Amino acid sequence: MKILTANRLTDGEAVWFGKDGVWVETIEASDIVGDKDGEARLEAIGKAASDNNEVVDVNLIDVDVVDGVIVPQRLREKIRAAGPTNRLDLGKQARTEAAA
Numbered sequence: 900m901k902i903l904t905a906n907r908l909t910d911g912e913a914v915w916f917g918k919d920g921v922w923v924e925t926i927e928a929s930d931i932v933g934d935k936d937g938e939a940r941l942e943a944i945g946k947a948a949s950d951n952n953e954v955v956d957v958n959l960i961d962v963d964v965v966d967g968v969i970v971p972q973r974l975r976e977k978i979r980a981a982g983p984t985n986r987l988d989l990g991k992q993a994r995t996e997a998a999a
Contacts, residue, residue, distance in 0.1 A: 900962050902929040902969065903941040904976065905954035913979040913991075914954065916944055922954065925991065926969050926980040931962065 903916040904926075917923035918930045932938055938959055945957035961972040971977050982991040 900931050900933045900964065901938055901941070901959045902926070902931055902962050903945050903957065904929075904960055904979070905945060905948065905957040908952055908955055916941060916948075922948070926971070929962075929969055931964070931969065 905914055905916075905922070906912065907914050907922065912924060914922040914924055915926050915929040917928040919928070920930075923929070930941070932941055941959060945954070945959075948954045949957050960976050962976075963970045963972060971980060980991065982993065
C-alpha cells in the first residue's frame with residue numbers, strides 16, 4: 900500500500916494527500932492506494948501540485964495499516980509523520996497530545 904507525501908511550499912510542513920482530495924497535515928487522513936492505477940493517480944496529483952507550486956519533495960511512500968492505523972515502513976517517514984525525535988513538545992506529536 901502507498902500514500903502520497905510532500906512538503907507544503909508556503910511553510911515546509913510535512914503533508915499527505917488526503918481522502919477528501921486536499922493536502923492534510925496528519926498521516927491518518929491519507930488516501931491509501933493498493934494498486935498500480937491508484938499509484939499512477941496519486942503520482943499525477945503530486946506532479947500537478949508540484950507544478951502549481953503547492954508542494955515540493957513529492958513522494959509515494961510504502962505504508963502498512965496496523966489495527967486501522969497507517970504506519971510508514973521507513974523510519975524517515977515515521978519521523979516526518981510524528982515530528983522531531985529530540986523534542987516531543989514540538990511537531991505533530993505535540994499537537995496530538997495537546998488535543999487529547
